[in-house]
Amino acid sequence: MASACPVVGTTNDVLPPNHPEVDLAKDGQTCPVVGATTDHHHNLHKHPSVSIENASSPTATECPVLKKVVTQPKSQAMDDEVCPVIGPATTVLPPDHPDTSAAKEGEVCPVTKATVAHHKNKVHSHPSVQSTEKGAVCPVAGVKF
Template sequence: MAATASACPVVGTTNDVLPPNHPEVDLTKDGQTCPVVGAKTDHHHNLHKHPSVAIDNSLSPPVATECPVLKNVVNEPKSKAMDDEVCPVIGPATTVLPPDHPDTAAAKEGDVCPVTKATVGHHKNKVHSHPSVHGADKGAVCPVAGVSA
């Protein structure tokens, strides 16, 4: 986790390290789509491979919530300000949806996010609507991510 990592504008993660079990992908080539979350390589040249670790897949699928580094990251002041939690797939991410995210009130348990492939069932009561930014001035600071518009 780089100290200068910026928040992803879609899911709010500041994690720039792929999970150790992530499929191989050449991050230098634009136009590829992640088979896990549907992200495009065009916007992810800042990502890095996870250092090699032994994973015993016979016990249970590896999840980011078990990573000792990521457990500590969510206790950092910036993570607390962004209301971060550890997602088992992408690591630390804000629980606040982007301001332009479609309304999830009518979403059903099995529905899938068209942007990230996340299922509603895994995120029900864990993610929240973004505070209104309607009428915000150019250059205003996001109340969640703390970045300028």
């Protein structure tokens, strides 16, 4: 597994089997699913070809490997769940994420294109880090500030 993504907290470095084709070695491309750019995602890999029972909707939540990953101690410490799009990801929003408490049902996150409807009561605010010293470790992702 890779280190945690600073935006969504995923430690998964494998794209889902149904992910659109994208040249991960080429900078400047934008993912049509979550809006991420290839500039920061050279660590990603294509999922091997697999036969999926529910081929009409092959999502990360159907992967038996990812279901086991979220039970590992590191994933539990980060409060990971399996997102159907990006796989294991922390349910805690980054410290600089805008407040979502007043977001309306149809609103979309400007960073990841995630909708409030799919994430309501599934994501949580990050603990305050305003008085954190440089070099301190994030209580969620375990990375240094």
